[in-house]
Amino acid sequence: MATASVAFKSREDHRKQIELEEARKAGLAPAEVDEDGKEINPHIPQYMSSAPWYLNAERPSLKHQRKWKSDPNYTKSWYDRGAKIYQADKYRKGACENCGAMTHDSNSCMDRPRKVGAKWTNKHIAPDEKIETFELDYDGKRDRWNGYDASTYAYVIERYEARDGARRKFLKVQQLKKLEENNNQNDEAGVSDDDKEEDGLTVDESKVDESKQMDFAKVEKRVRTTGGGSTGTVRNLRIREDTAKYLLNLDVSSAHYDPKTRSMREDPLPDADPNEKFYGGDNHHRDSGEALEFKQLDIHACKAFDKGQDIHMQATPSQAELLYKNYKVIKEKLKFQTKDTILEKYGNAAGDEELPMEHLLGSPRLSPYFNGLLQAN
Structure with missing residues (x-):
């Protein structure tokens, strides 16, 4: 449905209107002015700047985008x-039969139920409560923090600080008691003061809380996020004095460095002296030490499972390790048995025993012929 204020435009007028809008966006023409004399941003989309037809807007305006319905009864x-x-001296007709206040009845009374109510005793009449009524808007009715006083949180902080202080004091007393008991036991055993200082058994109040400062040298970094919070600690940070991985070898064909994970898997200096290198790539740690042993254990568990054994590295790691140890022991026994069998059959060339002639010649049929030649010579 078209509005009465919007007239028909020809193709030429429409083209001029588009050119004018482009000039306003580029800053070549002055911006459009609304009814109040305020400039309208030319970059506002048309579906926001154009008013609905039922408002009968004769001039361009942004009043329909503003909050034009204001509730005068709304209060914060x-x-x-x-x-x-007000607090009365005697019971009044229509008041609460329990406490004597006029602002509620006995069914909604929050005081402790009296043995004999104020209606019959006319004593200890409770004061009347202050009753107020507010007209809240849609958001005010659903605001869970409406009416919250932030200053009351100071009492919560004081309570928690007092609790933590009492806890620290109690722990300090317990530690001092343990140290005194150790000192008394050492005195009975005849331990000297020098030995106590060497063993660290003397009572020193300044050293009681040192256990809480064990992580003072831990290198941690908090990473900021878009929400204003922070993620966990970054564990692969290097010491600032050490040389970065990507600076060890500036050759383009050297080991690849992944900046996202800060990892360099290959050795950047493969030709350098191993005794002088302090970094041999990330894979160097995976193929040495306990990492290699764990890798071999995992491979053995997978092969044993494929062969039909009921073994699982993640479900029963102790069983997998015990089977792997038994496997290595049996493998060593078989190795020595094979070695003994070969020595019994072919002899030991490195030993002092004289080898039979058939072993040296490779055939027992040729040994008599060569023995006769050796005797003739």
Whole structure:
């Protein structure tokens, strides 16, 4: 449905309108002005700048985008909690039968139920509560923090600090007691003061809380995120005094360096002296020490599982390690048995025993012929 204010435009007028909008966006023409004399940003999309037809807007304006419905009854104040307005001397008709306040009845009374209510005793009449009514908007009714006083959180902090202080004091007393017991035992055993200082058994209050400072040299870095928080610690940071991996060898055909994971798997200096190198690539640690032993253990478990044995490295690691140890022992026994069998059959050339002639000649049929030649010579 077209509005009455929007007139028909010819092709030429439409082209001029588009050129004018492009000039305004480029800054070559002055910006359009609304009813209040304020400039309209030319980069605002048309679906936002054009008013609906039912507003009958004769001039360009952005009033339809502003909050034009304002509730005069809306307030940001909140209930005065615990406020009292009036306290009577005697019971009044229509008041609470339990406490004597006029602002509620006996069913909604929050005081402790009395043995004899104020209606019959006319004593200890409770004051009337302050009742207020607010007109809240849609957001105010659903705001879970509406009426919250941030200053009350100071009491929460004080309570937690007092609890932590009492806990630290208790732990310090317990540690001092343990050290005194150790000193008394050493005195009974006749240990000298020098030996106590060497063993660290003397009571020193300044050293009691040293256990809490064990991680002071731990290198950690907090990484900021877009939400303002922080992720966990970065564990692959290097010491600033050490040379970076990618600076060890500047050759283009050298080991590849991955900047995302900060890893260099190959050795950047393969021809250097092993005794002078302090870094041989990330794979060097995977193929040496306990890492290599674990790798061999995992390979053995996989092969044993393929052959039908009920073994699983992740489910039963102790069983897998025990079977691997038994496998290595049996393998060594078979190796020595094979060696003894070969020595019994072919002899030991490195030993002092004289080898038979058939072993030296490779055939027992030729040994009599060569023995006769040796005797003739």
